[in-house]
Amino acid sequence: MLVLYARSLLIETHIREDKMMSRELFRVIDPGYGKRNIFRFAAMITVSLGPVVVATIAKWLLPWLDAEVVSENNVSKKRGAPLDDDGLIDHIALQTRNRATVVGISASITNAVPRALRIIETYVGMSDDLRPKGIVVGGWHAGDDPEPFLRAGADVVVHGEGELIIAQLVEALATGKSLEEIPGISYFDGDELKRNLISNPAHRNLSQGQETFLAVPQSEIESMPDPDFGLVRFANIKLVPVSRTRGCTGRCKFCRVKGAARYLSPERLVGQIQNGYSQGKRRFFVVDDRCEEDMIGFIAWLKLLVNWIETNNIKGLDISCQCRLSLAGFKPSRSSGIELTGPEIMALMRRACINTVCIGFESPIKEELDAMSKPTKQSMMLEWAKTWKSFGFLVHAMMIFGYPIRNGRPLPRNAKGEVMTAAERAQAFWSFIKKAAPTYLQVLIYSPIIGTDDRQWLEVDDRILSGIPLELHDGLHVLYQPDAGSTPQEVQHEAINLSRRFYARRIAKFQWLALVCHSLKVASITCSMPFIWAAIMPLHGFRSRDAWQWPKRMKRVAIRHWGAQFIIVKFLKNLHPFERLLARVSHQGNSV
Numbered sequence: 001m002l003v004l005y006a007r008s009l010l011i012e013t014h015i016r017e018d019k020m021m022s023r024e025l026f027r028v029i030d031p032g033y034g035k036r037n038i039f040r041f042a043a044m045i046t047v048s049l050g051p052v053v054v055a056t057i058a059k060w061l062l063p064w065l066d067a068e069v070v071s072e073n074n075v076s077k078k079r080g081a082p083l084d085d086d087g088l089i090d091h092i093a094l095q096t097r098n099r100a101t102v103v104g105i106s107a108s109i110t111n112a113v114p115r116a117l118r119i120i121e122t123y124v125g126m127s128d129d130l131r132p133k134g135i136v137v138g139g140w141h142a143g144d145d146p147e148p149f150l151r152a153g154a155d156v157v158v159h160g161e162g163e164l165i166i167a168q169l170v171e172a173l174a175t176g177k178s179l180e181e182i183p184g185i186s187y188f189d190g191d192e193l194k195r196n197l198i199s200n201p202a203h204r205n206l207s208q209g210q211e212t213f214l215a216v217p218q219s220e221i222e223s224m225p226d227p228d229f230g231l232v233r234f235a236n237i238k239l240v241p242v243s244r245t246r247g248c249t250g251r252c253k254f255c256r257v258k259g260a261a262r263y264l265s266p267e268r269l270v271g272q273i274q275n276g277y278s279q280g281k282r283r284f285f286v287v288d289d290r291c292e293e294d295m296i297g298f299i300a301w302l303k304l305l306v307n308w309i310e311t312n313n314i315k316g317l318d319i320s321c322q323c324r325l326s327l328a329g330f331k332p333s334r335s336s337g338i339e340l341t342g343p344e345i346m347a348l349m350r351r352a353c354i355n356t357v358c359i360g361f362e363s364p365i366k367e368e369l370d371a372m373s374k375p376t377k378q379s380m381m382l383e384w385a386k387t388w389k390s391f392g393f394l395v396h397a398m399m400i401f402g403y404p405i406r407n408g409r410p411l412p413r414n415a416k417g418e419v420m421t422a423a424e425r426a427q428a429f430w431s432f433i434k435k436a437a438p439t440y441l442q443v444l445i446y447s448p449i450i451g452t453d454d455r456q457w458l459e460v461d462d463r464i465l466s467g468i469p470l471e472l473h474d475g476l477h478v479l480y481q482p483d484a485g486s487t488p489q490e491v492q493h494e495a496i497n498l499s500r501r502f503y504a505r506r507i508a509k510f511q512w513l514a515l516v517c518h519s520l521k522v523a524s525i526t527c528s529m530p531f532i533w534a535a536i537m538p539l540h541g542f543r544s545r546d547a548w549q550w551p552k553r554m555k556r557v558a559i560r561h562w563g564a565q566f567i568i569v570k571f572l573k574n575l576h577p578f579e580r581l582l583a584r585v586s587h588q589g590n591s592v
Helices: 003-016 049-061 091-097 110-124 140-144 147-152 166-175 266-278 295-311 325-329 342-351 366-371 378-390 422-436 453-460 488-507 511-540 544-573 576-588
Strands: 024-030 065-071 102-106 134-138 156-158 185-189 192-195 239-242 283-286 318-323 354-362 394-401 440-445
Touching: 024 049, 049 065, 049 102, 049 166, 091 110, 102 110, 102 166, 110 134, 110 140, 110 147, 134 140, 134 166, 140 156, 147 185, 156 166, 239 266, 266 283, 266 295, 295 342, 325 342, 325 354, 325 378, 342 354, 342 378, 354 378, 378 394, 378 422, 394 422, 394 488, 394 544, 422 488, 440 488, 440 544, 488 511, 488 544, 488 576, 511 544
Parallel strands: 024 065, 024 102, 102 134, 134 156, 239 283, 283 318, 318 354, 354 394, 394 440
Antiparallel strands: 156 185, 185 192
């Protein structure tokens, strides 16, 4: 019998012992990024999948429970949300309107942690008639550093994937039961900070050093319900997140995602997309770190999706996903059971309406790639990028600038044999970017994420800059002492310039002029779309819908470039206070 099913029977037994229990509300909150965080623009059209999954399972297993999800990044007064002066949820007003018995808070992303702490303090400070009976915090950051959340007033911090215990935990907090038997959580027992171990080996994250973190085993993945987006309040979800894979077999030292890969069946993922499509949704984002992690299952999913699309003449479907660059060069071994090569898989992806691929190029510099445990040659990266583009994908290139290299490993050097400066590294990046020619570019400054391998040695070497607020831990601000030959200020400057040069080219120094030029480009493409459509219709056999896709694509790219330029302008406007802070903290820090 599945563990989740057995647990649901156990919970129902407890419920029958108290038939008079009234319906209670479990509210799961995804904290907002704040006005100055540029990622809030993308978050305004979607929701985080984790909070939805947790709320769905709690409601599914507890018949007396109602659940709701509030994503502070995607709320509006027009949709009934009570908002404060910062455009975030007014939780006192929300709790007054509809009292939650238990509140869950997601704290995965470091730059949202300050907001999560303020939300905890708000609920703790409410009057007795409004204060919830329990506050639960989960997410990667909270699991790696639980104490600040508990001291702020949270009752419990969950370590790892909370789906396994969320129903048991909500019931305990709602009814005042003991927490001692619930695995994978931290809490205060008086003044003592306790962390419950995970007695069931099947529920442990099997990665080295992660044994105290919960992980849903493969045997229980299929028993979980599909995410119920109907639980999300006040949001307009234009981009629907879906997922098939958990964990990652990659061991990137800068990444927090650790654990054995586990997979939902291809049929379930296709069913989720079909369900969303039937409700009028057209855009989906597969949030898995690597769609092709389970290659056999990935191909099966693509074939099922293609069959549904072509059999039912599905129109307007637009799927984005994350893939490895090397998929373009994939060649199956005889023993793999896979018959398709990389290009054949990519052709299948296009038939499955996958239009945008987010690919981690990371860096073109060999020494940085080696330090990341990504030993890939630049020539192969360029060849693979060319292959991706040849299939018509919109390629969103993700890169990390200023990646720190551990003492004892070789540093990047220029033609003279000298250690590369930040400017020379940036030039290497720019030369590669021009050759790869991605559709979109995302250059992030390396961020020492808590819980990663890199973070550990950077702390030992005293290279983490202290005094920088957590709100700025977003990949857009320098948080560490760079390698020899560069200063924090130089890394900050060069990283921004790469994005400016990509989206504004020759007029990168004139940001507002670049924004005006982007606006004119969008307007000109919009006006010329009917003429482009008419001109290329013969090339598409006079199939009007097919011919319309090219001008539609041109406009889409132009609008997103305009949006990227707008974000850059907004970011630069707010950068000066950080530059002063960076000068102060880097002066106090240790030079490398």
